[in-house]
Amino acid sequence: MKLIMKTAPDRWLAALLGGVLAAPASAAAQEDVDELARKVSNPASYMISVPIHTDIDFADSADGETERALLDIEPVLPFRLNESWNLISHTDFPLGYVNAPGEGAVFGLGDVAQTLSFTPAGRRPFIWAAGLQASLPTATSRELGSGKFSLGPSILLLRQTTALTAGLSASHLWSVAGRDDRDRVSLTELHPFLAWHIGGGRTISTNIDATYDWRTEEWDAPVGASFSQVTRLGGQMMSLSIGAKYWLKTPEDRGEWV
Secondary structure, eight states: OOOOOOOOTTOBOOSOOTTOOOOOSSHHHHHHHHHHHHHHTOTTOSOOBOOEEEEEEEEEETTEEEEEEEEEEOOEEEEEOSSSEEEEEEEEEEEEEEEETTTEEEEEEOOEEEEEEEEEOSOOSEEEEEEEEEEEOOOSSGGGOOSEEEEEEEEEEEEEOSSEEEEEEEEEEEEEEEOTTSOOOEEEEEEEEEEEEEETTEEEEEEEOEEEETTTTEEEEEEEEEEEEEEEETTEEEEEEEEEEEEEEOOGGGOEEO
């Protein structure tokens, strides 16, 4: 079992990387860290991992500055169904903090998301996965969740070589139950990504994490870039990453996020 602490390309990682960029001791170790770096870039890889994403944003609007922080803990568990198929379970436990003008600060659990995806077993350069995604109304505060139980399809298309990983993940959520006083949910997420594996367990990544709200007809589209390093800490292999993002498009009522 391996614990992989990693961040998606559009997240800030609340960790310092100084001192952990040591070179592997042998050619075999070099191959191991490079293979692990490729697995980290593949959401459908057959590997137990615990990605931890830290996201810190600030927004300026007519009402003042809004601060937002998000900590996502996302355990990924693969299951071998038979010789031909794997099942990948991806759970997202979000902890959020929002401090908006005139509303005060709120901290708590957001809506837990669960994705179950089927993917062909075995190693191949072209990888795909398809399944079902659910969003559970578990938020402890109105500001941190939708108040709706939502379901929808998800799909992953990915091409991976020794040096590059390129792919697209897409999903859609429709609300099917929940509080009557909350808006319905109809969200499409598109996530194209590209990772360049430069050796030594190092990866340079970029992505667009676009969301379209069919109810308001608005896009939320940050583009991100990050650098990650696979290393060993305390006897455990980890992937540490730091990055930045810039919003190409945001909903009008949210102001400009940086």
